[in-house]
Amino acid sequence: MSQTDTPQPKAGISRRFSVAPMMDWTTTHYRYLARCLSRRALLYTEMVTTGALIHGDTARFLRHDPTEYPLALQLGGSEPGELAHCARLAEQYGFDEVNLNVGCPSDRVQNNMIGACLMGYPQKVAEGVRAMQAATNLPVTVKHRIGIDGRESWEDLCSFIETVAEAGCRTFIVHARIAILNGLSPKENREIPPLKYDWVYRLKARYPNLEIIINGGIRTIDECHEHLAHTDGVMLGREAYHNPWLLAQVDAEFFGAEAPVNSRHQALRAMLPFIESELSRGVYLGHISRHLLGLFHGCPGGRQFRRHLSENAHKPGAGLEVIEQAMARVPEQSLAVAE
Template structure:
């Protein structure tokens, strides 16, 4: 074990049955640490990090994480095979559990750098990248894609992409069940406007039973997860567990048959306090942490007061743990609505 990979792995081993999608400006370390208080089993992902940023930027800052976040995957954005291989080696060096290649992001910025969904039009490029990554690491190498892009949106195009990348050694595909429209829609619109095609993802599993097929896109409840898991190997949720993180407290009991790590939202926040204090001592602003906690009391009595208190006070100079504790006090801990099981 090298100098970076010194964390004691106390968390369960990687299992893709349920995961939280990589999301820019969302699945950062504060959210990941918080999510881990709610579920031991959920596989967590970093936000996408480009190969250029890792190779030429502040590598330790981009790859910093704690032992509590495992199982944890690093998502890469890039298309150059050599750079992807180098970054896959860094993922292993820094102790991640998986390295994932983004072939699904539709933003103009990443397209201009041949990153993300535009690579669905270059399956051979993706295959070379996957092969280079696997040559440099023993970590599992996975691919997250769409079901297609404008101009390459047929079932035959999707199967050609899957078969080409699988031939390079990829065994796990995480598929957002929408096409990506690369011209004319914003990334936000691409999450909602193109229609969901769950049937295509289920059909992929039927056609390629030897591959691990994970469904992403539009899923909001654990009941929906259970339904898809009757056929598929895993489900990945994004916006819902970010905006309503208490959903994660039901993952371990509902999807894994294990006890939940916490019994209340307040308990989850109290478990965060020592880590938050250490981050404040490191110079991190409280607001950079609390912005990832805003949805915890979504729909609960006092939830709006909780959010307002943090919004108004966490950005003030010298804001410390008392701000969060006072925000928690805005929510009645014994209210029946706070004891309901996540759906």
Template sequence: MSKNLNSENQAREPSRRFCVAPMMDWTTSHYRFMARVLSRQALLYTEMVTTGALIHGDTDRFLRHNPKEYPLALQLGGSDPGELAHCARLAEAFGFDEVNLNVGCPSDRVQNNMIGACLMEHPDRVADGVAAMIAATRLPVTVKHRIGINGHDSWEDLCEFIDKVSAAGCRTFIVHARIAILEGLSPKENRDIPPLKYDWVYQLKARYPHLEIIINGGIKTFDECHQHLQHTDGVMLGREAYHNPWLLAGVDTEFFGQPAPVDSRHNALRRVLPFIQEELDRGVYLSHITRHLMGLFHGQPGGRQFRRYISENAHRPGSGIEVIEAAMAKVPEPEISAPTPA
């Protein structure tokens, strides 16, 4: 993919009313393309990419995306202001709509490099990084963070973090409504065990009405989304949007008052097939793509057979589009009635 793919849209602030969370190994370009077929409006996020990987690794590979994925935000992991500024410029050059700083990942590996949730203990350092990013790019700079970490988990600690980072120029905070426990819990356990405190996020919005506050953590249904939207500016869904992607097909109508872009799971997958073929022609293995499609027929008759057929066949040498078509044929296709004339 070439740079400057999105120059027409970069002057426009993306809507964060409904977002799909950045998730390592999950929100790849292959997942995001399907998500965009299902919703034109949901704001999508990349996996976290560290500043070191972008500066010292294969930049083009890490920032590769399809222009049909917009609106799309790049999430960065890092804490050095100079490196963050450099990567913010790269985000703009490659056409992203937003650059987001990860202050929420609890893994040991990122902690050792001063990345992620451990930065909740260092609000001045986050503020310096945010200020450097804002100075380096025209893109909106946002922060995704926890409500605290063990040892720094008071309401006063959280407000100090918001005060300092907002003073540096950040106007949008995406708040995972749990603390992170940095010793003794795995990243997976940190997504489930610390209790959710949605009321803290609501209180942040009440205390800082001039800031955009997006709530994240454990949200699964549209009813829950509407409840949160009574108190915050937007919602961010993670695992539910990945494991049950058809949920996204209702987003444009439910939250933006716009027609749904696709009328069935089968037709959604058909619209993804040309992209999959392009990826296969690039040398990507089919199994690397199809692992992100497995939830599309979640809960549907034949959905289990769909997943089994792909699992048993996508890894075979030379596997192509025909595997997906054969798997899709195992799911009964609903009749779609024609629109009633006005």
């Protein structure tokens, strides 16, 4: 593998801390909340398949609010021409990065040669990366597992990295588990295969000129700091979704910048004009409020907040008053970024 200088992300982007792409979770509504809590974390869309973008409602799939930047689009696909077309769309719609999913273990995507099964076809991944890079000036990155059934050795992982890096990919986001494609559900694949963080550390040591981001099972700011001693960046998934207040610490902890808010209430109030705008477009409040349920996680009144949203956001005509009533169930004076 040829060695080049340490990769530099697009101006204004840092991958030191990012929030993972998660199906049905990292929608524009969650991303807006995340951006109220952190200005610097890199956010990712849900995975969007090339077929959906090419043959479906492209504008709907790529819609986002400008306040969400820096924002990466994650693609699911394997056909180079389709990936190139979608990479051009990513640039056209203003995304900061385009990422290829080589980690999703579901049967549905396997049948379409999408996701983790592509780890068995490193040359195909390389062809897709090469095509995307020829089609766009955006950074092209790959998110993958450390292995799959039958290709789970250290040598297999290194072969994958080297093949894709030869095609020009400089940034690898590594979920530190193998994916078991036969016998485990997607949920089980996020929990049962053991985490091997040391393998990701070894990748960075072996390929110092590549940008290596670690992902999988990371839950606390302290854990992030531990991983950053060995890698270029950390990516959080489920914890950043279920406990979004964690993001309020990110700008200060990892970027030396002031947090944009100093309370959960302040963050939620910053969401209200956006929620009102979405409601005026005909968006159902429940589609927005489900992403807010974790905001008061661990706070006195947090359970009442969640209950009120869950019981009322689905009702016909539900509007901002439901959010405000839920928020009133949580004492405001006890909240601070330092918590």
